[in-house]
Amino acid sequence: MRPPRTAAPHRRTFALRPSRTPSARLRRTGYLFTLPGLAFLALFLAYPLLYNAWTSVHDVGLSGLLGGATRFNGLANYRATVSDPDFWHAARLSVVFTVGSLLFQFTIGFALALLFARPFPLNGLLRSLLLVAWLLPPVVSGTLFRWMLDGESGAYNALLRAIGPDTLARDWLIDPGTSLAGVVFANVWVGVPFNMLLLLVGLHTIDPELHEAAAIDGAGAWQRFRWITLPLIRPVSVTVLLLGLVYTFKVFDLIFVMTGGGPVDATTVLSLYVYEVFFRFFRFGEGAAAGLLLLVVPLLAGIGYVRRLRREEREESAV
Amino acid sequence: MKPARRPWLLTATATLICAAFLLPVYWMLNTSLTEPDRILGESPRWIPAPATTENYSAALDDDALLQALFNSLVISSGVVALTLLFGVPLSYALARVRMRGSGTMVLALLVAQLPPSIVLAAPLFILERRAGIDDTYIGLIAADTTLTLPFAVIVLRPVLQGVPRDVEEAALVDGCGLMGVLLRIVLPLMVPGLVAVAGLSFLIGWGEFVFGLTLAQEPSVQPVTVLLNSFVGQHGTAWGALMATATLVCVPVVCVFAIFQRFIVGGLTAGSIKG
Numbered sequence: 001m002r003p004p005r006t007a008a009p010h011r012r013t014f015a016l017r018p019s020r021t022p023s024a025r026l027r028r029t030g031y032l033f034t035l036p037g038l039a040f041l042a043l044f045l046a047y048p049l050l051y052n053a054w055t056s057v058h059d060v061g062l063s064g065l066l067g068g069a070t071r072f073n074g075l076a077n078y079r080a081t082v083s084d085p086d087f088w089h090a091a092r093l094s095v096v097f098t099v100g101s102l103l104f105q106f107t108i109g110f111a112l113a114l115l116f117a118r119p120f121p122l123n124g125l126l127r128s129l130l131l132v133a134w135l136l137p138p139v140v141s142g143t144l145f146r147w148m149l150d151g152e153s154g155a156y157n158a159l160l161r162a163i164g165p166d167t168l169a170r171d172w173l174i175d176p177g178t179s180l181a182g183v184v185f186a187n188v189w190v191g192v193p194f195n196m197l198l199l200l201v202g203l204h205t206i207d208p209e210l211h212e213a214a215a216i217d218g219a220g221a222w223q224r225f226r227w228i229t230l231p232l233i234r235p236v237s238v239t240v241l242l243l244g245l246v247y248t249f250k251v252f253d254l255i256f257v258m259t260g261g262g263p264v265d266a267t268t269v270l271s272l273y274v275y276e277v278f279f280r281f282f283r284f285g286e287g288a289a290a291g292l293l294l295l296v297v298p299l300l301a302g303i304g305y306v307r308r309l310r311r312e313e314r315e316e317s318a319v
Numbered sequence: 320m321k322p323a324r325r326p327w328l329l330t331a332t333a334t335l336i337c338a339a340f341l342l343p344v345y346w347m348l349n350t351s352l353t354e355p356d357r358i359l360g361e362s363p364r365w366i367p368a369p370a371t372t373e374n375y376s377a378a379l380d381d382d383a384l385l386q387a388l389f390n391s392l393v394i395s396s397g398v399v400a401l402t403l404l405f406g407v408p409l410s411y412a413l414a415r416v417r418m419r420g421s422g423t424m425v426l427a428l429l430v431a432q433l434p435p436s437i438v439l440a441a442p443l444f445i446l447e448r449r450a451g452i453d454d455t456y457i458g459l460i461a462a463d464t465t466l467t468l469p470f471a472v473i474v475l476r477p478v479l480q481g482v483p484r485d486v487e488e489a490a491l492v493d494g495c496g497l498m499g500v501l502l503r504i505v506l507p508l509m510v511p512g513l514v515a516v517a518g519l520s521f522l523i524g525w526g527e528f529v530f531g532l533t534l535a536q537e538p539s540v541q542p543v544t545v546l547l548n549s550f551v552g553q554h555g556t557a558w559g560a561l562m563a564t565a566t567l568v569c570v571p572v573v574c575v576f577a578i579f580q581r582f583i584v585g586g587l588t589a590g591s592i593k594g
Contacts, residue, residue, distance in 0.1 A: 023417075026416055026491075026497060027416060027417065027418055029412075029416070029496065029497040029498070030412040030415075030416030030417075030418050030497070031412070031418060033408035033409060033411060033412035033416070033497070033501075034408070034409050034412045034413065034418075034424065036404070036405050036408065036409075037405035037406060037408065037409035037468060037472070038409070038424065040401075040405055040461075040464070040468065041427075041428075041431060041465065041468060041469070044443070044461050044462065044464070044465050045431055045434075045439065045465045047446070048439055048442035048443050048446055049434060049438070049439065049442065051442040051445070051446060052438065052439075052441060052442040055441075055442065055445070060445075064445075065445055065448060065449075066448070066449065067449060112336065115329065115332065115333055115336070116333065118329055119326065120326040120327070120329035120330045120333065121326060121327065121330050122330050122333070122334070123330075123333070126330075126333050126334060126337045128576075128580060129337055129341060130337060130340060130341075131576070131580075132344070132572075132573060132576060133340065133341060133343075133344065135522055135526075135572055135576055136344075136526070136569060136572060137525060137526030137527075137528070137544055137568060137569075137572065138526060138528060139526070139528050139544040139547050139548055139568075140347075140526075140544075140547065140565045140568055140569055141343075142548075142551075143547060143548075143551055143561060143562075143565050144343040144344070144346070144347050144565065145343065146551060147346070147347075147350065147558055147561070147562065148342075148343050148346060150558075152359065153358065153359045153360065153363060153558075154363075155342065155343075155346050155363050158363045189340070189343070192340070246432075246433060249435070250434075250435030250436065250437070252435065252436060252437050252528075252529055253528040253529060253544075256528075256532075256548070257528075257547075257548050257551060260552075271435055271437045274437050274438065274441065275437050275533075278437075278441045278444075279441075279444070279533060284441070284445070287441055288441060288442070291435075291437065291438040291441055292438070294435055294437075294438055295433070295434055295435070295438055298433040298434070298435065299430075299433055301433075302429065302430060302432075302433045305429075306426065306429055306430075309429075
């Protein structure tokens, strides 16, 4: 989508034509243009995050909320957080939730992308219908799945009773043994269309002549998939998985609406843990510390993503 | 790609998969149209016969829902306005003007998308309360815009880079300022990208929940997502009214998507024009 960097390097920007354009003034206007947006983000995004870091090393009780007494307490909040078994429980749940979601939404999304990459009547319409599911507010999806997975009258249980033994039907979200599977199931449903969409774009970039040539050489469908599609889709796949990791690790609303973190703590992933510590128990310092720890995984994934982008740009400019 | 051998077989397969996939959405509509005392039964009813609007009138009877829908409309519109107001000049400067630090700015905008909402909601809760803008539309719009603005620039910058710049340069040489070029020449060319960004910002603002939950205690500003969640807790088994409410929350989403879909294709095409 982006034009290759080498397309016309000598006129990438106005300022590079100093003979005819007043570049200094332009640059000043340019900075002026970035000012409102960056100032806004500094005020409502960067400053709160820095403030969060400050909070994480202070003892901020309810009195501190309105600017009352606060006390520097070093790493006490972090120590309290990492020695809280609930924190590690939440971290484990986050890992299971994320890995489970990524695994299924990627595999199903990939299968659907392979299907929709082929031309057939109504392709566009059916694809759009799938996308609608992705665009629904998470609170709506959560409500839907609460109803679908309801023990007594849920539609999924009715289907399970119809196709299998009665023991298959259960109170998915109320049973601590299955509630995590229930929220993963719902989250996979939410994530599949997005995975499909990105992978479909990736599949379309594969030159069809490669497949044709391989077919002429006698390669079967599986061989072509294994030796052409898979290697060529790999870069897109890694991007999709990295983005999925960032999104999935921070899921809050879907789980909050479906189970509220329960039963007991069976679905309290890290984002819900932070919410509880901060907004329910008003342990602001510890909540801030836990929040910063929650940032680590998306940050690592983000670094990976940016490095990939950089490399792609370099490769693009080398063409 | 060469045409499939049996295209209708593929259509049938895809239709079946879509039907299975969209079952929850169908079930929402089905339940919302079923008479309340027939919803909880031994075997679920697959078709709402006889259909009733009772659940909808029950849901809409509640003034709180109308208020919350109105709040969400105000908040989402505010998010769209703020996102475009800040996002357009920002992405224009980043796409066109050679500035020191633009690389860092783009990187910062990418990183800005990483923090989980709850991590941002926690300090915002304290800071907005101190500033006295918790429980206000402004407070919610600002919080939601932290989600949409970085994203808008990431989408708009390539679109802008795709707009041919000869006309702009000519206008600049003729003494037109950067603002003039942006307003008179670039803006009309990037309408599809703008509509795509506006549509997605609206959807993000409409569906946002974490900031609504934490920054709005007053029902007078609470978005409809927060209301829906509290319904789930209160009327745990009144599934008819609940599904009617959920359907009403979806109506703007589907409407916006219908418009947005046409433009995203245009936006992508505009972005792929070589500069």
